[in-house]
Amino acid sequence: xxxxxxxxxxxxxxxxxxxxxxxxxxxxxxxxxxxxxxxxxxxxxxxxxxxxxxxxxxxxxxxxxxxxxxxxxxxxxxxxxxxxxxxxxxxxxxxxxxxxxxxxxxxxxxxxxxxxxxxxxxxxxxxxxxxxxxxxxxxxxxxxxxxxxxxxxxxxxxxxxxxxxxxxxxxxxxxxxxxxxxxxxxxxxxxxxxxxxxxxxxxxxxxxxxxxxxxxxxxxxxxxxxxxxxxxxxxxxxxxxxxxxxxxxxxxxxxxxxxxxxxxxxxxxxxxxxxxxxxxxxxxxxxxxxxxxxxxxxxxxxxxxxxxxxxxxxxxxxxxxxxxxxxxxxxxxxxxxxxxxxxxxxxxxxxxxxxxxxxxxxxxxxxxxxxxxxxxxxxxxxxxxxxxxxxxxxxxxxxxxxxxxxxxxxxxxxxxxxxxxxxxxxxxxxxxxxxxxxxxxxxxxxxxxxxxxxxxxxxxxxxxxxxxxxxxxxxxxxxxxxxxxxxxxxxxxxxxxxxxxxxxxxxxxxxxxxxxxxxxxxxxxxxxxxxxxxxxxxxxxxxxxxxxxxxxxxxxxxxxxxxxxxxxxxxxxxxxxxxxxxxxxxxxxxxxxxxxxxxxxxxxxxxxxxxxxxxxxxxxxxxxxxxxxxxxxxxxxxxxxxxxxxxxxxxxxxxxxxxxxxxxxxxxxxxxxxxxxxxxxxxxxxxxxxxxxxxxxxxxxxxxxxxxxxxxxxxxxxxxxxxxxxxxxxxxxxxxxxxxxxxxxxxxxxxxxxxxxxxxxxxxxxxxxxxxxxxxxxxxxxxxxxxxxxxxxxxxxxxxxxxx
Amino acid sequence: xxxxxxxxxxxxxxxxxxxxxxxxxxxxxxxxxxxxxxxxxxxxxxxxxxxxxxxxxxxxxxxxxxxxxxxxxxxxxxxxxxxxxxxxxxxxxxxxxxxxxxxxxxxxxxxxxxxxxxxxxxxxxxxxxxxxxxxxxxxxxxxxxxxxxxxxxxx
Numbered sequence: 015x016x017x018x019x020x021x022x023x024x025x026x027x028x029x030x031x032x033x034x035x036x037x038x039x040x041x042x043x044x045x046x047x048x049x050x051x052x053x054x055x056x057x058x059x060x061x062x063x064x065x066x067x068x069x070x071x072x073x074x075x076x077x078x079x080x081x082x083x084x085x086x087x088x089x090x091x092x093x094x095x096x097x098x099x100x101x102x103x104x105x106x107x108x109x110x111x112x113x114x115x116x117x118x119x120x121x122x123x124x125x126x127x128x129x130x131x132x133x134x135x136x137x138x139x140x141x142x143x144x145x146x147x148x149x150x151x152x153x154x155x156x157x158x159x160x161x162x163x164x165x166x167x168x169x170x171x172x173x174x175x176x177x178x179x180x181x182x183x184x185x186x187x188x189x190x191x192x193x194x195x196x197x198x199x200x201x202x203x204x205x206x207x208x209x210x211x212x213x214x215x216x217x218x219x220x221x222x223x224x225x226x227x228x229x230x231x232x233x234x235x236x237x238x239x240x241x242x243x244x245x246x247x248x249x250x251x252x253x254x255x256x257x258x259x260x261x262x263x264x265x266x267x268x269x270x271x272x273x274x275x276x277x278x279x280x281x282x283x284x285x286x287x288x289x290x291x292x293x294x295x296x297x298x299x300x301x302x303x304x305x306x307x308x309x310x311x312x313x314x315x316x317x318x319x320x321x322x323x324x325x326x327x328x329x330x331x332x333x334x335x336x337x338x339x340x341x342x343x344x345x346x347x348x349x350x351x352x353x354x355x356x357x358x359x360x361x362x363x364x365x366x367x368x369x370x371x372x373x374x375x376x377x378x379x380x381x382x383x384x385x386x387x388x389x390x391x392x393x394x395x396x397x398x399x400x401x402x403x404x405x406x407x408x409x410x411x412x413x414x415x416x417x418x419x420x421x422x423x424x425x426x427x428x429x430x431x432x433x434x435x436x437x438x439x440x441x442x443x444x445x446x447x448x449x450x451x452x453x454x455x456x457x458x459x460x461x462x463x464x465x466x467x468x469x470x471x472x473x474x475x476x477x478x479x480x481x482x483x484x485x486x487x488x489x490x491x492x493x494x495x496x497x498x499x500x501x502x503x504x505x506x507x508x509x510x511x512x513x514x515x516x517x518x519x520x521x522x523x524x525x526x527x528x529x530x531x532x533x534x535x536x537x538x539x540x541x542x543x544x545x546x547x548x549x550x551x552x553x554x555x556x557x558x559x560x561x562x563x564x565x566x567x568x569x570x571x572x573x574x575x576x577x578x579x580x581x582x583x584x585x586x587x588x589x590x591x592x593x594x595x596x597x598x599x600x601x602x603x604x605x606x607x608x609x610x611x612x613x614x615x616x617x618x619x620x621x622x623x624x625x626x627x628x629x630x631x632x633x634x635x636x637x638x639x640x641x642x643x644x645x646x647x648x649x650x651x652x653x654x655x656x657x658x659x660x661x662x663x664x665x666x667x668x669x670x671x672x673x674x675x676x677x678x679x680x681x682x683x684x685x686x687x688x689x690x691x692x693x694x695x696x697x698x699x700x701x702x703x704x705x706x707x708x709x710x711x712x713x714x715x716x717x718x719x720x721x722x723x724x725x726x727x728x729x730x731x732x733x734x735x736x737x738x739x740x741x742x743x744x745x746x747x748x749x750x751x752x753x754x755x756x757x758x759x760x761x762x763x764x765x766x767x768x769x770x771x772x773x774x775x776x777x778x779x780x781x782x783x784x785x786x787x788x789x790x791x792x793x794x795x796x797x798x799x800x801x802x803x804x805x806x807x808x809x810x811x812x813x814x815x816x817x818x
Numbered sequence: 819x820x821x822x823x824x825x826x827x828x829x830x831x832x833x834x835x836x837x838x839x840x841x842x843x844x845x846x847x848x849x850x851x852x853x854x855x856x857x858x859x860x861x862x863x864x865x866x867x868x869x870x871x872x873x874x875x876x877x878x879x880x881x882x883x884x885x886x887x888x889x890x891x892x893x894x895x896x897x898x899x900x901x902x903x904x905x906x907x908x909x910x911x912x913x914x915x916x917x918x919x920x921x922x923x924x925x926x927x928x929x930x931x932x933x934x935x936x937x938x939x940x941x942x943x944x945x946x947x948x949x950x951x952x953x954x955x956x957x958x959x960x961x962x963x964x965x966x967x968x969x970x971x972x973x
Contacts, residue, residue, distance in 0.1 A: 077924040683866040687858065691874035695961050698881045702969040763930040763944060765864030772868060773946040773953075777915070777926050780949075784911045784956045788904045791960030795901065798967045 016074045018088045021055050022137045025130035032130065036123030044122040045113035052105035052133065059099050066095050066514050069523060078147070083204045089143035092514025096354065097140035097264075097271050099511070100361050104263040105133050107489040111369050112255035114486035115376060125165060125253070132158035136264055140271055145194040145204050149187065152232070155265050156183045162260060163252040175248035178578065182245040183235050190232025190272075196225040197279075210278050210521060217282055226286050229276060237269025239327060240297040243320040244574045250312040254372030257312060262319045262368055263361040270323065270357060273330050278521035281334040291335055294328030295444065297321065299451035305458040306558075307565045311371045311381040311466070314458055315364070318407065321455060322360050325422060328448070329353035332425055333519070345428050346520070351528050352421035354515045358507065359414040359500065363403040366493035367462070370400050373486055374466060379476030383461075388471035393481050397467045399494040406497045408459035408551075409452065409544060414500035416544075417530055423448065423540040449543055456551035457558075504530035606726055613729040616737065625736070628743035638679060645672050659707070667697045684768040844886035851879035859954055863942070869950035873957030880962055889970060900966060903959030911952025914945060 028051045036044050065072065072090040079085070090098070109129070116122060135158060138151030157180075164176035198204055200219045201212040209216065216222055233239075238246040249261050260266070273290060280286040298321045305317035333349035373396055374389070375381045390397050402413060409419030426448040429441055481487075500507060508528040516526060534541065554561070596607070649665040649672070656662050670693035677686035754767050754775060764770035772780050852875075859872030883892050915926040923929075930944040 076919065077922075080924050684868070684871070687866055687871045688874070691871050691878060694878045695874055695881065695965075698878075698885070699965055699968070701885075702965055706968070762928065762946070763863075763942065764946070766862060766866060766868075768866070769862040769868040770946075772870070773863075773949050774928050777928075777949065780953060781911055781915065781926075784908065784953050787960045788908050788956050791904055791963045792901075794964050795967055 016076070016088075017058070018072065018074050018090070018141070019076050019086060021058050022088065022141060023134060024055060025051050025133035025137075029127045029130035033123055033127050036126075040118065043113050043118055044126055045109055045116075048126045048130065049106065049109050049113075051130065052102045052109060055133075055137070056099060056102040056106055059095060059102060062090060062095060063510055066090060066092055067510055069514075069517075069525075073143070082146075083144075083198075084146045085144055086147055087143040087205065088141050089207065090141055091518040092511070092516070093271070093274055093354075093518040094141045096358070096511050096515040097267065098137055100267070100358065101133065101136045101140065101264050104259060104361055104365055105129075107365070107492060108255045108259040108263075111258070111372070111486060111489035112253070114483055115255055115372055116253065121165075125162070128158050128161045128165070129256075129259070132162065132260065132265070136268070139268055143205050143207055145197070145206060149191050149194060152187050152190070152236070152268065153184065155236075155260075155268060156180055156187060159183070159249070159260050159265055162256045163249050165253055165256070166251070169251065171248075172251040175245070175251040179245040179249045181582075182242055186232045186235025186242065189228045193225045193228030193232065196221050196228065200225070206275060206279075213279065216279060222280075222283065223285055226280055226283055226289075229272065229280075230286070230289060233269035233272040234293065235269070236272070237266050237323045237327065238297075238320045239269070239293050239324060240300055241574050243297060243301060244578055246320055247313050247316040250310075250316050254312070254368060254375065257315075258365050258368035258372070261316070262364040266319065266323055267326075267357060267361075270326050270330070270353075273327065274353070274519045277330060277334050277519050281337040287331050287335040289331070291328050291331030291444070294324045294326070294331050295447045295451070297324030298328060299324075299447050299454065302451050302454035302458060306454060306461065307562065309383050311374065311383060311386075311462065312368075314383075314462060315367055315371060318455070318458060319360075319364060321451065322356070322364065322407075325451070326353050326356050326360070329356065329422060329425060330519075332429065332444075337520075345425060347516070347526060347528075348421055348428070349425040350516045350519050351512060351526070352418055352425055354512050354519070355414075355421065355504075355507070355530070356418035358511070359406065359418045359497075362493045362496045362500065363406040363413075363415055366399060366403040366490040366497065367407070369486070369490040369493070370396050370403070373482040373490070376486070377477065377482055378479040383465035385472050385474045386466050387469040388467070389479055390467040392479050393467070395481060395487055395491075397463075399487075399490050400463055400466065402494045402497055403490075404459045404463050406501070408456045409547070411532055412501045413497050414504065415497070417501065417504050417532065419452070420534075420538075420540045420544060421530075423452070423543045424538065427539045427543065445543075449547060452543075452547045453551045453554065456547050457555050460551070460555050501532075602723075606722065609726050609730050613726065613733055616729075616733040620736070625740060626744050627736075627739050629739075631742070636679075639676075642672050642675055642679075645669075659704070663697060663700045666700070667693055670696070682768075684766070841886045844882050848879050848883055851875055851882065855879060859950065860947075862950065863944060863946065869953030870957055872950075873954040874961060876954070877958045877961035877965075881965060884965070884969065889966070900959045900963040903955050904963065907952045907955030907957075907959055909952070911949055911956065914949045914952065917945070 028048070032044065032048060035047060062072065072088070074088045076086040076088075109126075112125070112129075116125065132155060135151045135154035139148055139155065142148045142151065160176045160180040163179055164172050166172045194204070197209055197216070200216055200221055201209045203209060203212065216225075235242045235245075246261060246266065250257055252261070301317045301321035301324060305314050305321065308314045308317060329349045330353050333346045333353065337346050371381065374386065374393070377393070378386060378389070380386065406413035406415030409415050423445075426445045429444045508530050513526045513528050516528070517523070646669050649668045652665045653662045656665070670689060674686045674689040674693065677683075677689055751767075754771060758764055758767045758770050762770045762774045764774070855872045855875035855878075858867030858875060859869060860867075862868035862872070880892065880896060883895065918925060918927040918929070921927070921929055928945045928949075930942065930946075932940050932942055935941050
């Protein structure tokens with residue numbers, strides 16, 4: 015456990031303190047106590063920049079579960095550091111902003127605990143070398159995102175969005191785990207660096223395409239690529255600081271990170287590069303096209319985020335593409351640098367835009383562009399920041415978006431020069447789609463500025479608008495300032511952050527010496543592309559009303575959302591039907607299923623392996639065993655024929671106590687003790703259950719002979735005996751008890767082997783059993799307190815019977 | 819529990835519940851069982867016993883009180899929310915494995931040492947005990963919660 019591990023875990027540790035603090039102290043806004051956490055982390059990360067800049071990598075390991083290769087291996091290179099700084103830096107600004115945004119009436123304790131949990135999860139993803147741990151943190155981001163989207167958990171839309179995001183991202187995450195395991199099967203290591211060392215094995219293995227597809231599922235769902243992007247617009251129900259943080263600046267970039275991280279592994283594969291390039295480009299254009307028709311400001315920004323993520327994704331694909339075909343080394347570098355640079359830029363301008371949207375929402379009470387307008391004179395500071403950031407998003411000088419957008423266009427246009435063999439005839443589509451997407455990006459950027467600040471005042475806002483308090487303006491102001499600074503002096507980033515990150519994507523040690531500049535001369539095709547985008551975009555914006563009708567052709571029944579909703583609904587109905595088919599409400603039927611299956615499996619096993627029984631090693635049967643067996647037999651018979659429940663329960667108890675005596679005879683005092691205690695408690699449990707049993711006795715009529723039950727019980731009895739005998743007769747392996755006996759004192763310093771097994775050797779089992787026990791207790795609590803409605807209805811008889 | 823049996827039509831039990839002998843014996847036996855439960859719990863590492871049995875026996879002791887007296891009395895005597903007991907137990911059981919990181923060892927590695935205490939001589943200290951406390955509390959809490967809930971639902 016080193017300082018780096020501590021830095022990653024700091025937010026979660028702080029979350030415990032924050033949660034406790036919020037319970038007892040509410041005078042000061044909780045956010046002020048949270049703010050130091052990301053600040054400390056970002057300061058610490060800045061101190062690492064010089065080391066990483068000089069090509070060093072920081073590698074620290076912490077043993078977690080070494081037996082299964084799951085260790086907390088922190089690995090910091092340029093790429094990881096870039097993302098970590100983004101996460102903690104934007105995190106600090108978002109926390110600061112949220113202090114103004116969320117009033118103290120909200121449940122701040124939950125909010126900040128989730129947020130801190132997310133911070134750790136995100137840092138864990140980007141600074142990790144072990145893919146299993148990466149998966150663990152990956153799912154933790156999904157969970158914290160779910161909790162944050164559902165923060166206002168009384169709103170239906172919040173719950174819908176939260177569920178949608180969780181279903182989609184966890185679906186992808188689970189497939190990604192499959193990809194990681196496939197990689198483990200190929201390379202025999204869970205370490206990403208180890209996988210890169212074993213690159214030839216990956217290149218040869220026939221399993222690689224599976225790994226690629228599965229990992230891309232994870233990346234595409236998380237980064238909201240087509241067709242999985244549908245969760246992101248619905249996730250906008252979250253409080254705006256969350257949208258700014260999770261759903262634009264950091265969490266959705268986890269997919270980008272994953273693709274960048276695995277580029278050195280998979281760049282050789284055509285499947286990898288073409289999938290990423292095509293999906294990325296299509297997502298970019300499709301989402302920016304859809305952004306325009308949205309009326310809700312946050313929906314526009316959500317689609318814009320999807321579009322920008324597609325842009326970065328396509329750049330990574332292009333970078334890998336030129337490596338795969340060996341076409342053009344320089345192109346590869348440009349694309350990767352552009353991807354890294356745009357990741358930074360997008361975090362700055364989109365984070366700021368989200369915060370401004372939050373301000374507008376906060377001060378006017380609405381986010382609908384129809385009701386906004388003409389706020390220029392009322393909110394001048396917000397207006398200035400919107401212009402800066404939105405124009406940066408549109409790709410105009412002198413802002414940072416212009417630089418990365420130009421690199422993007424340059425990379426996409428120079429594709430034409432490269433030789434891609436069979437694909438050469440259609441490669442003109444790549445720059446074309448890129449430019450079309452950029453035109454729509456330009457239009458919606460202008461639309462945001464125009465929709466809020468220009469035009470007529472509608473006077474239709476729920477609140478009388480006024481400028482936001484200073485506290486809320488600080489964070490977007492810092493980000494807007496960064497947009498300008500990075501735009502004017504991009505080279506403060508190039509050597510310190512961009513180059514190391516690009517180098518780790520390309521897995522090369524050679525310094526890139528990137529130099530970013532605004533002006534590349536008239537010969538640069540990207541300049542003309544930008545000019546064309548601005549002109550076409552302006553014209554289209556001016557005649558917007560003339561072509562908006564094309565959106566009407568996009569019918570509801572053909573959208574992915576419709577597909578998702580229908581799929582969810584029918585899977586719900588379907589599973590309800592299946593469940594209703596076999597859940598009769600009678601526990602005896604369930605027992606028939608369970609034991610029937612048990613007999614079936616036992617018979618299959620017996621048929622496959624045959625029966626080996628050896629009676630020679632058996633101990634002789636003593637008189638006490640015979641007596642005990644007789645007691646058990648008689649008690650069982652009495653349970654079956656007795657008419658009184660009380661007698662049945664006492665007989666059941668006597669069977670249990672006889673079992674305990676058996677354990678005593680066979681020298682298992684631990685088991686005997688446990689059996690005694692359990693028997694006592696369950697007898698008491700039966701007693702209290704008395705009241706809930708139906709009044710009429712089960713034995714008022716003569717018991718009918720049920721053939722199925724007879725077969726089942728006979729089968730279970732015979733099978734249990736056979737299994738016991740054959741397990742005793744032949745041992746396939748050395749019994750593990752020898753190991754336990756030898757090591758019980760040396761390794762665990764204990765004297766009682768059974769207990770040492772429980773708490774130490776097999777402590778995991780006990781841990782989870784403890785959880786099961788607790789869940790059972792809480793489950794019964796829920797059942798008893800819920801008071802199912804069914805009981806009130808006229809079929810009370812049925813409800814009563816179902817408990818038997 | 820008294821009302822449970824009464825409503826179920828067991829009128830004879832009603833008389834037994836007021837049995838002075840039962841109540842007096844329960845008062846004494848309760849402490850014996852509880853002490854035995856703690857003995858089993860602490861002795862578990864060297865002789866038969868452990869958190870699970872200890873927890874069950876402790877629950878059994880309180881159940882005895884529930885049988886002998888009624889629920890209100892028991893709540894007065896032992897004012898513990900069993901749900902809290904489960905939560906604390908789970909916290910013990912789940913947090914202890916992570917503490918091994920402070921010793922630089924993998925997850926769930928126990929630490930142990932021996933200390934000399936003036937009167938008792940050499941005493942073993944083992945982190946497994948802390949884990950077992952978690953098991954003890956969870957098991958006792960869950961068992962009591964179940965029985966208490968089912969018993970009180972009709973009341």
